[in-house]
Amino acid sequence: MKYTLLIYENSAGFALRNDPDKQQSYWAAWPAYTKALQEAGVMAGGAGLEPPGTATTVRLQSGKRHVQDGPYADTKEQLGGFYTIDVPNLDVALEWAARVPAAPGSYVEVRPNLVVPA
Numbered sequence: 001m002k003y004t005l006l007i008y009e010n011s012a013g014f015a016l017r018n019d020p021d022k023q024q025s026y027w028a029a030w031p032a033y034t035k036a037l038q039e040a041g042v043m044a045g046g047a048g049l050e051p052p053g054t055a056t057t058v059r060l061q062s063g064k065r066h067v068q069d070g071p072y073a074d075t076k077e078q079l080g081g082f083y084t085i086d087v088p089n090l091d092v093a094l095e096w097a098a099r100v101p102a103a104p105g106s107y108v109e110v111r112p113n114l115v116v117p118a
Helices: 011-016 023-039 090-098
Strands: 002-010 043-048 056-061 064-069 077-086 107-112
Touching: 002 011, 002 090, 011 077, 023 043, 023 077, 077 090, 090 107
Parallel strands: none
Antiparallel strands: 002 077, 002 107, 043 077, 056 064
């Protein structure tokens, strides 16, 4: 079954990505985690995302498109990236989620991928 690990970071977590004193340690753990997923044969996809300020949101209202700069929700944590994994069950997905090397204050939402009926 495929699960997507949605990695949410707060503004401090996003700031670590570009902090000259901390970015090296922030980025160092991600390739190792990705490699572990690949070597276990469970990686099905994923990507890191640019900070929320680079987002553009599109909403449809009464058949009209409304475009807004920035993310739809203004929350403390924003989606920073995701992995899609193919594992036997939720327990295994949770084990992988617990290993995500996210910054302190971050969290990982584990969600099963939708299987569309034929």
